[in-house]
Amino acid sequence: MLLSAALIAPLAGFSMPLWAQEEAPPVRETPSDVIAAATAEDWRPIEPENLLVMTLAEGAEVYIELAPEFAPVHVENIRRLARAHWYDGISVNRVQDNYVVQWGDPAEEEAERKPLPEDVVMQPPAEYEFETRGLELLDFTPVQQGHYTLQSGYLNGWPLGADQRLEVAHRGVNRVTVEPTTPGPHFASLVHCYGMVGVGRGNNPDTGTGAELYTVIGHAPRHLDRNIALVGRVIEGIENLSSLPRGTGPLGFYEDPTQRVPIDSVRLASELPEAERPRFEVMRTDGDIFRRYVEARANRMGWFIRPAGAVDVCNVNLPIRRVVAED
């Protein structure tokens, strides 16, 4: 798999002291200060092909950014399902507190389910992790070490965990290739932070098509990492899912079909007329501004008496903003 981005970020430099270091590092900026200091070049637009607009029955909208670099077959399935309007009329069927909201075809019997469009890949490969040897890692920014994975951080704007310390082996004009420093296969995967979106599957690993999706609404269930395909994240409107009534059945499924929350439509932004397309920008994670932001998140000021000196990859809260067209 090829991951591409424009700028090179060296791995070293960002230190993560624990409490043991009683001298707090010099603190200069709040997270808001860093966002205010970001220039136009510090943001990247979300491509319309990677943006889903999900509209619930009462008009509430949920916006999802897709991550085709990490799960290309699953993401292409989701695009096909959206283009075929297959998601229209399905429902949110499961809301489990401190875990996930899940939506899909509510029919319990296989025979009663809506047929999938013909171009959907019925058994996508297990895009749950990827080999990192020789991978072009153009913008990895480390955040922490030793929590579930040896190394975690942000790669091309996405939270990543890896089982090795990622080392920059050599740089070309515009690329960094990763060579793990220890032998053996090495893997990395997206991580299950709050708001990440994944593809539900059955007990067999290859049973998730993208017709059944979920998002995390609680403490990061990192035990799901490498076990299921993550395909994106909710970037706006998650409160329309996270505040839904919890299901009272096993695993938080709604016991009464009338409790299900209908989904009116799911559209790719690229399918909408250009004037109606919502536009979002994500803070680039390959430059100095993001490292300043992470450091500010790790060392909060003002109200805080004791800055933590560290931040969980899932507490970074990557800045994402809506772009309003100028008249």
Next chain:
Amino acid sequence: MLLSAALIAPLAGFSMPLWAQEEAPPVRETPSDVIAAATAEDWRPIEPENLLVMTLAEGAEVYIELAPEFAPVHVENIRRLARAHWYDGISVNRVQDNYVVQWGDPAEEEAERKPLPEDVVMQPPAEYEFETRGLELLDFTPVQQGHYTLQSGYLNGWPLGADQRLEVAHRGVNRVTVEPTTPGPHFASLVHCYGMVGVGRGNNPDTGTGAELYTVIGHAPRHLDRNIALVGRVIEGIENLSSLPRGTGPLGFYEDPTQRVPIDSVRLASELPEAERPRFEVMRTDGDIFRRYVEARANRMGWFIRPAGAVDVCNVNLPIRRVVAED
């Protein structure tokens, strides 16, 4: 501060391999298996003096266990406020997605607030952390290392972070005293897992009385640890708070006073007639059953292809059960 419990748990023994260890450890039990195997001695009752019953306007109930060992002055304030029925008629005023639900006196002006009972300590000490040297640590069970704190685990049933590796220095008949292996003051604190309850405060550290409380409804905001007093946790009914509509004002405060969610009453279980007292039991964290449970949470079976081999202290999900009286 003295922490007491009946059994002794040695520190060593529970290993936390990372992904790097590709051979999964032998897996024998699911978390449910362990709970089913627990005997009556593996559970401790929640004392009625440590149990709050909060009833919202439409009858929904939220049950909170207090942690007097960790924040004795704040907890005693909360008991006094509950006994005086001071909380009755206040409201939930803030619901911030992926962060906290907060309740208290909705009046914005100091002069308009309900006066506090006379026996409430207006400036409690900063019970945000405690010195561990010489502390009697009778049941610390380690869970992980190096995530925000050098060491975290469960102490007397509560999630704890510490800035040192806790070592068992010597054991008496019925006690373990901790002597940190490195010089200098050493601290530990409760940690902000999902559902933990804390005391809101202003910009000055000593401004929280217990009249304003919050609970965590998102990814553990560990940057709050050591900065504010944690006093307990929601043990049942958190969905009645976590599914409330999010506030649209700054920090998730409700902008329109009519959006606030009234609280009918908050009662200490010890104030209720004995026949009406709800009864709960918490899995003891000082014995073998809890270590088995943590290991099962770290190495999930069945649907999981790749057990994580580790578990975040905030993903342990300590078992708590309601006890129904037998006829």
